[in-house]
Amino acid sequence: MSETTIGFKKELNLLNATSIVAGSMIGSGIFIVTAAMARDLGSAGWILFTWLLTGLLTMSAALSYGELAGMMPNAGGQYVYIQKAYGKLVSFLYGWTVFTVIQTGVIAAVAVAFANYTAVFIPKLETIILETAWLTITFKQIVAILSILLLTYINTNGIESGKKVQLFFTAAKLFALFALIIMGLYIGLESNVLSENFENPWAAFKTVINEDKTISFTELSGLALVGAIGATIINSLFSSDAWNNVTFIAAEIKDPKKNIPRSLFLGTLIVTIVYILANLAYLSLLPVLGDPNGTTDLTKGIMFASEDRVGAAAANIILGNIGVFVMAALIMISTFGCNSGIILAGGRLFYAMSNDGLFFKQARELNKNNVPAKALWVQCAWACVLCLSGKYGDLLTYATFASLLFYILTIYGIFILRKKEPTMERPYKALGYPIVPMFYIVMTTLICAILFIYDTKNTGFGLAIVLLGIPVYYFTQKKE
Numbered sequence: 001m002s003e004t005t006i007g008f009k010k011e012l013n014l015l016n017a018t019s020i021v022a023g024s025m026i027g028s029g030i031f032i033v034t035a036a037m038a039r040d041l042g043s044a045g046w047i048l049f050t051w052l053l054t055g056l057l058t059m060s061a062a063l064s065y066g067e068l069a070g071m072m073p074n075a076g077g078q079y080v081y082i083q084k085a086y087g088k089l090v091s092f093l094y095g096w097t098v099f100t101v102i103q104t105g106v107i108a109a110v111a112v113a114f115a116n117y118t119a120v121f122i123p124k125l126e127t128i129i130l131e132t133a134w135l136t137i138t139f140k141q142i143v144a145i146l147s148i149l150l151l152t153y154i155n156t157n158g159i160e161s162g163k164k165v166q167l168f169f170t171a172a173k174l175f176a177l178f179a180l181i182i183m184g185l186y187i188g189l190e191s192n193v194l195s196e197n198f199e200n201p202w203a204a205f206k207t208v209i210n211e212d213k214t215i216s217f218t219e220l221s222g223l224a225l226v227g228a229i230g231a232t233i234i235n236s237l238f239s240s241d242a243w244n245n246v247t248f249i250a251a252e253i254k255d256p257k258k259n260i261p262r263s264l265f266l267g268t269l270i271v272t273i274v275y276i277l278a279n280l281a282y283l284s285l286l287p288v289l290g291d292p293n294g295t296t297d298l299t300k301g302i303m304f305a306s307e308d309r310v311g312a313a314a315a316n317i318i319l320g321n322i323g324v325f326v327m328a329a330l331i332m333i334s335t336f337g338c339n340s341g342i343i344l345a346g347g348r349l350f351y352a353m354s355n356d357g358l359f360f361k362q363a364r365e366l367n368k369n370n371v372p373a374k375a376l377w378v379q380c381a382w383a384c385v386l387c388l389s390g391k392y393g394d395l396l397t398y399a400t401f402a403s404l405l406f407y408i409l410t411i412y413g414i415f416i417l418r419k420k421e422p423t424m425e426r427p428y429k430a431l432g433y434p435i436v437p438m439f440y441i442v443m444t445t446l447i448c449a450i451l452f453i454y455d456t457k458n459t460g461f462g463l464a465i466v467l468l469g470i471p472v473y474y475f476t477q478k479k480e
Helices: 014-025 034-041 044-071 078-086 086-122 139-156 159-188 193-197 221-241 241-246 256-285 308-320 322-355 373-389 392-420 435-454 454-480
Strands: 126-130 136-138 205-209 215-217
Touching: 014 086, 014 136, 014 159, 014 241, 014 256, 014 322, 034 044, 034 205, 034 221, 044 078, 044 221, 044 241, 044 392, 078 086, 078 322, 078 392, 086 139, 086 322, 086 373, 086 392, 086 454, 136 139, 139 159, 139 322, 159 205, 159 256, 159 308, 159 322, 221 392, 221 435, 241 256, 241 322, 256 308, 308 322, 322 373, 322 454, 373 435, 392 435, 392 454, 435 454
Parallel strands: none
Antiparallel strands: 126 136, 205 215
């Protein structure tokens, strides 16, 4: 295939950019993680508070990134901002972590979620193809890999193909989510479930299933409650992540100095509203407290929804048995569309790294459709390996902590660059500076500290992945 250095085509408008922000954020998390949060917090008020806090943090970060995006509307986005503020080593560590676990790990996990829900319609996908002492491969994993291959191929055919797929699937899942929310609130408000959930909305407690199948409750207040919120918010933060992917494709957005900040704000606002309304719908249909041995969705409650599938339990209340299939179809649409945006964006970051001599040289090449096809296929190959490894869930846990650290660094970069580059053009300035950026930095630093205390093993491993990039950086630079 002939290669060219003509450059990227600016074919994405504000609507396309906003659909990438929202579409990349909405995957499978919103349909699942509220169950774990209910077990950790035990009350409707604190569950909604945690989702609202997640939305405020996400939007404050997005508003802060707008300034950096306006200053540096280049392919690679966050990687470029970090390099401008901190230099090559720190930007490499970010790109290294994105490649090893953040971007590719999310792609693998979302693809497997897509395959899991495809198996609702085709149960034979659960069949094991190969099983050894260290590796188990099922047809579901093959479906996951095929979905990654298909979306990568679509995105190598040009930004026009990618944007059409992204816009269609984002519109479809937003429509389906709003339908779920409207029907859920309409049906749920005719029952007394919501009022019962809010009888004592701030009585927080942690619920644990013991080995003998009994349930233990621990009341939460003061520092214990703060710790519980700080630990469980990782669930909602993961569900709201990937909003920054639009910055990776800045070189292909029309009028990026204006449209990237706008798309970041609009996309995160839309998703925040949808997520809070979805949780209100859940709370209108299902009791927070339930019985793990319950035989119906109502008796199991949000806490003990089968396999944590709160969305499926809510759909079952609305539509009966067919709700399981409706929800499975919705999550298939949601995860497929989510991966489309994440795959599209990731290749641009690795393209930018390659231009700086920090990634495979071939990744800097654009194909005849003016996209970094080789960077996309390298990303695809590693994501497929993670699908087969069975370790992608662990990788996501490690990576979420590392991702938060880089968000903090990037936003602090605004303060550094205002001193370091005071005359640099800033078409958009961070709303509420310095209060809004500092709010994110302080709150997220507190969350990271709580996570490190409550989950030292996984967060420590996430930090280790980042630090492993240091010897890799010096080894590759020495070879240069």
